[in-house]
Amino acid sequence: MSEQLAPAPPPPGAGDREPPVKAVRRVFSNPLASLLMVVVTVLWTIPTIGLLVTSLRPEEDVSDSGWWTVFSDPNLTLENYHTVLFEGGFGVSGGLMPYMVNSLAISIPATVFPLVLAAMAAYGLAWVKFRGSDVVFFAIFALQVVPLQMALIPLLQLFSGGAHIGSVTVIPAFDLSGTYAPVWLAHTMFAMPLAIFLLHNFIAQLPRDLMEAAVVDGATHFKIFRSIVLPLSAPALASFAIFQFLWVWNDLLVALTFAGGTPEVAPMTVRLAQLSGSFGGRWELLTAGAFLSLIIPLIVFFALQRYFVRGLLAGSVKG
Amino acid sequence: MPTATAVHLADSAWTDATIKFTNTVGAVAGFLGVLLLIFFAAGRATGRFSRPLAVLVMIGPAILLLLVGLVIPLIRTVYLSFYNDDSTKAVGGSNYGWALTTESIHQVLWNTLQWLVVAPLVATGTGLVLALLVDRLRGQALYKSLLFMPMAISLVGASIIWKFVYQDRDPSQPQIGLLSQLAISLGWDDPPNWILSHPLNNYLLMIVMIWVQTGFAMVVLSAAIKAIPDEITEAARLDGARGFQLFRHVTVPMIRTTLIVVLTTVMITTLKAFDIVRTMTGGNFGTQVLANEMYSQSFVQFNVGRGSALAVILFLAVIPLVAYNIVQLRKEREHR
Numbered sequence: 197m198s199e200q201l202a203p204a205p206p207p208p209g210a211g212d213r214e215p216p217v218k219a220v221r222r223v224f225s226n227p228l229a230s231l232l233m234v235v236v237t238v239l240w241t242i243p244t245i246g247l248l249v250t251s252l253r254p255e256e257d258v259s260d261s262g263w264w265t266v267f268s269d270p271n272l273t274l275e276n277y278h279t280v281l282f283e284g285g286f287g288v289s290g291g292l293m294p295y296m297v298n299s300l301a302i303s304i305p306a307t308v309f310p311l312v313l314a315a316m317a318a319y320g321l322a323w324v325k326f327r328g329s330d331v332v333f334f335a336i337f338a339l340q341v342v343p344l345q346m347a348l349i350p351l352l353q354l355f356s357g358g359a360h361i362g363s364v365t366v367i368p369a370f371d372l373s374g375t376y377a378p379v380w381l382a383h384t385m386f387a388m389p390l391a392i393f394l395l396h397n398f399i400a401q402l403p404r405d406l407m408e409a410a411v412v413d414g415a416t417h418f419k420i421f422r423s424i425v426l427p428l429s430a431p432a433l434a435s436f437a438i439f440q441f442l443w444v445w446n447d448l449l450v451a452l453t454f455a456g457g458t459p460e461v462a463p464m465t466v467r468l469a470q471l472s473g474s475f476g477g478r479w480e481l482l483t484a485g486a487f488l489s490l491i492i493p494l495i496v497f498f499a500l501q502r503y504f505v506r507g508l509l510a511g512s513v514k515g
Numbered sequence: 516m517p518t519a520t521a522v523h524l525a526d527s528a529w530t531d532a533t534i535k536f537t538n539t540v541g542a543v544a545g546f547l548g549v550l551l552l553i554f555f556a557a558g559r560a561t562g563r564f565s566r567p568l569a570v571l572v573m574i575g576p577a578i579l580l581l582l583v584g585l586v587i588p589l590i591r592t593v594y595l596s597f598y599n600d601d602s603t604k605a606v607g608g609s610n611y612g613w614a615l616t617t618e619s620i621h622q623v624l625w626n627t628l629q630w631l632v633v634a635p636l637v638a639t640g641t642g643l644v645l646a647l648l649v650d651r652l653r654g655q656a657l658y659k660s661l662l663f664m665p666m667a668i669s670l671v672g673a674s675i676i677w678k679f680v681y682q683d684r685d686p687s688q689p690q691i692g693l694l695s696q697l698a699i700s701l702g703w704d705d706p707p708n709w710i711l712s713h714p715l716n717n718y719l720l721m722i723v724m725i726w727v728q729t730g731f732a733m734v735v736l737s738a739a740i741k742a743i744p745d746e747i748t749e750a751a752r753l754d755g756a757r758g759f760q761l762f763r764h765v766t767v768p769m770i771r772t773t774l775i776v777v778l779t780t781v782m783i784t785t786l787k788a789f790d791i792v793r794t795m796t797g798g799n800f801g802t803q804v805l806a807n808e809m810y811s812q813s814f815v816q817f818n819v820g821r822g823s824a825l826a827v828i829l830f831l832a833v834i835p836l837v838a839y840n841i842v843q844l845r846k847e848r849e850h851r
Contacts (some may be wrong), residue, residue, distance in 0.1 A: 229648045229649075229652060230652060230653075232648055233645070233648050233649055233652060233658050236662070237657075237658050237661050237662060240661060240662050240664075240665070240726065240729075240730075241661050241664075242693070243676045243677060243679075243680050243693070243726070244664070244665075244676055246676070246679060246680065246693060247675070247676045247679060250679065258691070259691070260689060261689050261691070262689065262690050262691050262692075262693070262696055263691070264693070264696070281528075282528055291528070293528040293531075293532065294528065294531055294532075294535075297531065297532040297535050297536070300536075300539075301535045301536065301538070301539040304539060304543065305539060305542050305543050305546070308543050308546070308547075309546060312546075312547070312550065313576050313577050313580065314577060316572075316573045316574070316576070316577070317573060317574050317576075317577035317578075319573060320569070320570055320574040321574065324566065324569050324570050324573060326566070326567075326570050332574070332578070336577075336581060337841075339581060339585050339586070340837065340841065341833070341834055341837045341838060341841075342585055342589055342830065343787050343826075343830055343833050344787070345787070345806065345809055345825075345826040345829050345830070346588065346589050346592050346826050346827070346829075346830050347584060347585055347588035347589065347592070348588075348813065348814075348826070349588075349591075349592060349595060349813055349819055349822060349826070350587065350588035350591040350592055350595070351584060351588050354583070354588075376538075376539070376542075380542070381584070382584070384580060384584075385580045385581070385583065385584025385585060386584065386585070388580055388581050388584070388585075389581070389585070392577060416558045416565070416569070417569040417573065418554040418555075418557060418558040418569070418572075419558065421573070422554070442667065445669070446669035446670070446671075446672075447669075448669070448670070448671055448789075448790045448793070448794075449789065449790070449810070452810075452814075453810075453814060465669050465671045465672075465790075468671050468672070468675060468794075469671050469790070469794045472671075472674065472678060472794050473794070473797055479679060479682070479691065482675060483675070483679065486671075486672050486675040486676065489668075489669060489671070489672055490668045490669075490672050493667040493668050493669070494664070494667060494668065496667070497663075497664065497667035498660070501660065504667070
């Protein structure tokens with residue numbers, strides 16, 4: 197460049213004594229950028245606000261006018277939530293309450309099971325060295341490539357019919373239909389590759405001295421796992437737990453396949469997907485139902501954002 | 516209005532909830548209890564069996580779950596894809612032939628391809644622009660939270676939110692869908708029924724995915740932009756780089772890896788997501804995609820052979836994306 201040796205012109209708007217970083221900041225934080233961001237953010241938020249507002253309006257208002265008219269004519273009620281939770285109101289008996297309970301009853305064990313089993317495996321692979329442990333770890337790592345769709349049919353057949361080689365029954369048919377067990381099991385299985393991979397990354401980097409000291413003191417692997425590894429891995433465990441909980445809570449595919457659509461086991465997502473197809477007209481109820489299913493993820497998101505983003509970035513290839 | 520039956524129903528709903536929670540807590544407690552017992556028993560072992568036993572107890576359950584839940588099903592799905600609808604007769608490659616030659620599946624593959632290109636590119640592009648805009652703005656945490664929020668909710672929830680936005684009404688009546696109202700206020704007297712208008716409806720469905728993924732792209736890219744050393748930007752500025760030039764020759768090359776990882780990640784999600792199509796149109800009106808067709812063939816039509824073949828096609832399409840992605844992430848981690 198020709199003016200290489202000439203003193204650089206000060207960035208526009210920069211005072212003489214202003215440090216360069218500040219000057220750069222000033223250039224970027226122009227009002228146009230702020231304005232654009234505000235516009236985009238409002239645009240992004242409006243659809244959700246529309247859902248929330250509609251869920252709080254009486255039936256007649258919802259069908260007679262757009263939700264945006266609420267700002268000139270506020271008339272709000274919580275009745276839709278009562279109807280949708282306990283009465284149904286979709287022309288079917290029973291509300292969403294059982295499904296909401298199912299969502300929780302599916303998500304909590306489907307988070308705890310893989311969390312504990314994966315932490316054990318991660319510790320085993322990282323600290324109980326044995327011949328071939330690297331190969332095993334790499335194989336598990338590679339299994340992240342498999343989409344859920346590849347496992348659904350055989351796994352469903354296994355749960356309903358057992359496994360046979362010729363006429364020999366290897367695994368008998370468990371009568372698990374109508375229970376949460378198939379959904380828990382499926383989520384646990386599908387979570388393993390990612391969970392082991394993430395936790396292994398963390399657990400393998402715990403201080404070697406600490407582990408060796410514990411061994412010298414005569415602690416068994418089980419003791420080390422419980423009293424050293426688990427407490428020290430809390431941040432990684434929390435990140436994965438939050439990610440997995442929301443993943444299961446928001447999942448439709450696994451639930452639809454393994455839980456079916458009955459109020460005994462089906463979670464909110466399955467029910468809402470059904471209702472959206474058949475009862476799209478009753479918007480005040482559908483929106484209330486949808487908002488109920490969003491509350492827990494939103495609370496988790498705003499309360500634990502830091503962990504959430506970390507877990508999510510790590511887990512973005514899952515499934 | 517709470518009536519007597521409703522109160523009764525509410526009562527039984529609480530009873531039902533209590534039973535379910537008791538069962539769930541019992542299952543978790545039982546699981547942890549059994550583990551503790553095994554730990555206790557295996558911890559007693561001494562001598563030369565103690566290490567193999569530790570390996571078995573620690574890794575065994577995970578390996579078993581992976582074998583039964585992923586490895587064997589993977590092989591079996593490939594196997595089933597060469598059999599007929601109820602897996603009683605080998606049919607060679609005819610399920611794949613069906614997938615590649617049937618008219619209706621052409622539409623599905625074409626839609627999937629459009630999804631795969633449009634949604635990730637738009638989401639990543641928008642995310643990049645927003646990341647640049649928000650960089651160094653005051654109060655950026657708030658913008659990021661609100662834009663990232665859709666990522667926390669289910670695709671079913673997101674689909675219902677947008678289905679309401681696209682809701683159609685006769686133009687003589689007061690509108691309840693935001694999009695129609697907007698179109699009418701802008702002077703379009705008779706806007707179409709959005710969800711039914713092919714091929715527009717495909718893009719309207721993609722907007723849901725873009726709405727969800729843009730915040731993700733933005734947050735990741737914003738972190739990458741912040742990680743560019745100040746000296747580099749500064750040096751480029753001293754050399755006279757400004758605005759778009761700076762963006763093209765400094766920012767983009769510096770975050771290239773992240774950019775590609777974000778793009779491929781959104782592609783993977785897009786390829787596998789069936790929730791949006793299932794919730795919004797059920798695959799009707801010319802909006803069907805591969806993931807939802809796979810579900811319908813397998814669990815609605817009960818054609819195991821065709822469903823498996825579609826799953827394998829999906830798998831083959833995903834492999835290069837995931838493999839690339841994982842290798843990149845691993846490289847980056849080693850780099851640090």
